[in-house]
Amino acid sequence: MNIAIVGAGTSGISTALELARDGHQVTVYEQHNATAEDASFAPGGWLSPCALQTLSVPGGGMPLQRLLRNPHLLQGSTLIGGQTWRWLRQWKKREKQASKQLNRQLACDLQNLAAYSQSLRWQDSEDAAISAELKAGHLVILRTPQDCVFWKERLESLQHQGVPCSLVTAEQCQQLEPGLGQELPIAGALHFPSGESINPRLWTQQLRTQAQALGVNIHPGVRVDAVQNHPLGLKIQGRMYLHDSIVLCTGAHQDLLQHIGIQLPSLAIAGYSVTAPVRDALLAPRSSVMDWAQQTTISRMGQRVRITAGAELNSAADTPQQQPTLQRMYNLLNDWFPGGVQLSSPQLQIWKGTRLLLPDGLPAVGPSPHPNIWLNTAHGSHGIALAAGCARALADMLSHKETAIDMGAFHPHRFQHN
Numbered sequence: 001m002n003i004a005i006v007g008a009g010t011s012g013i014s015t016a017l018e019l020a021r022d023g024h025q026v027t028v029y030e031q032h033n034a035t036a037e038d039a040s041f042a043p044g045g046w047l048s049p050c051a052l053q054t055l056s057v058p059g060g061g062m063p064l065q066r067l068l069r070n071p072h073l074l075q076g077s078t079l080i081g082g083q084t085w086r087w088l089r090q091w092k093k094r095e096k097q098a099s100k101q102l103n104r105q106l107a108c109d110l111q112n113l114a115a116y117s118q119s120l121r122w123q124d125s126e127d128a129a130i131s132a133e134l135k136a137g138h139l140v141i142l143r144t145p146q147d148c149v150f151w152k153e154r155l156e157s158l159q160h161q162g163v164p165c166s167l168v169t170a171e172q173c174q175q176l177e178p179g180l181g182q183e184l185p186i187a188g189a190l191h192f193p194s195g196e197s198i199n200p201r202l203w204t205q206q207l208r209t210q211a212q213a214l215g216v217n218i219h220p221g222v223r224v225d226a227v228q229n230h231p232l233g234l235k236i237q238g239r240m241y242l243h244d245s246i247v248l249c250t251g252a253h254q255d256l257l258q259h260i261g262i263q264l265p266s267l268a269i270a271g272y273s274v275t276a277p278v279r280d281a282l283l284a285p286r287s288s289v290m291d292w293a294q295q296t297t298i299s300r301m302g303q304r305v306r307i308t309a310g311a312e313l314n315s316a317a318d319t320p321q322q323q324p325t326l327q328r329m330y331n332l333l334n335d336w337f338p339g340g341v342q343l344s345s346p347q348l349q350i351w352k353g354t355r356l357l358l359p360d361g362l363p364a365v366g367p368s369p370h371p372n373i374w375l376n377t378a379h380g381s382h383g384i385a386l387a388a389g390c391a392r393a394l395a396d397m398l399s400h401k402e403t404a405i406d407m408g409a410f411h412p413h414r415f416q417h418n
Helices: 010-021 064-069 082-099 105-128 145-152 155-160 170-176 200-213 255-259 323-336 380-398
Strands: 002-006 025-029 046-048 135-142 166-168 188-197 217-219 226-228 233-236 239-242 245-248 267-277 288-291 296-301 304-313 349-357 364-367 373-377
Touching: 002 010, 002 233, 010 025, 010 200, 010 245, 010 373, 010 380, 046 105, 046 380, 064 082, 082 105, 105 380, 135 145, 135 170, 135 296, 145 166, 166 170, 170 188, 188 296, 200 217, 200 380, 226 255, 245 380, 267 323, 288 323, 296 323, 304 323, 349 380, 364 380, 373 380
Parallel strands: 002 025, 002 245, 025 217, 135 288, 245 373
Antiparallel strands: 046 188, 135 188, 166 188, 226 233, 233 239, 267 304, 267 349, 288 296, 296 304, 364 373
16 A cells, blocks of 8 residues: 655654555655654653653553642643643543542553553564663652652552562662762652663664665655545645555644544643763663652663653643753752763753643544544653554554554544543
């Protein structure tokens, strides 16, 4: 089949690669001038476990009520309108069900897809000898005894999801991450020995090279103006380009979906990353550390360190950066790994990106209401973690094959009657 993909982020390139492996003729259209220029450019790269990040999945991460009480963690919550409040109410309802053990399936579905993606990434790494600065082993630092109790009660749930984890002491934290600051309050931490992080942009570029070797055509700097149903094609600068199938991997850019009447109950959330060179390898992080109370991750990426933080509701990537958020990130880097990072370096990189989130925390992967138009979008904070699994599953669906895992929870139509 002659298949078009709109969007050359991690999801789009992963989908192109899987479809090309199945023998399809694939063309990728990207409005930016290169791959991984939008939400895939500089996120944290936290691969697993998925359910701990800010607004990851209802009942998985920090409770929404706690986020709303702290304007440093969730910006814009005092200025939101009715549609956003409806979205937050849906999230909170699912969160309440999960806390009463009425609906913990969402976290399990997310973790199952993440585990499937992990197995596919490992296979790609072996076959093509690519690693993209992959690091293993995560610490989630808990500052207070109350947070230790909170997570001790949830360890069984994580283990039920197939996530190896343990509660470790402050002394064990220092052994695992010798560069940790000595003055910070550490009541304990969650240790995930199989947790992984990666450089998302580098990984995407390596996948692009593989895809192009299989004949995938990538057209950067091309904005798709509209999707047409009959005949099926894409309108670009007044011309129609016909295709047998179209896959929309457009992330936070939902105008093409809306143009053909697809309305996902989504929320755009912006976040920040700061990437700086390592000053002293012995004082820098070895892998990835999350400050649970501050909802911040610090990850080692080769000879650089990246910190991610901030969650701005209904904020676009091109809106002004919040300097207080950036200053908080600098302070946390200096506090957690003093002397480990060069924040004064001219190579310092500041990035703001927007991710799209649905009220159950799961992506939309599968057929749209229109024949031969497919969706692979709204991955929230998990684009890099879920990309391989979503791409392989969508390629199987498009070829009318059975998927390796049950993808029913991710069907784009699941909100139709909500």
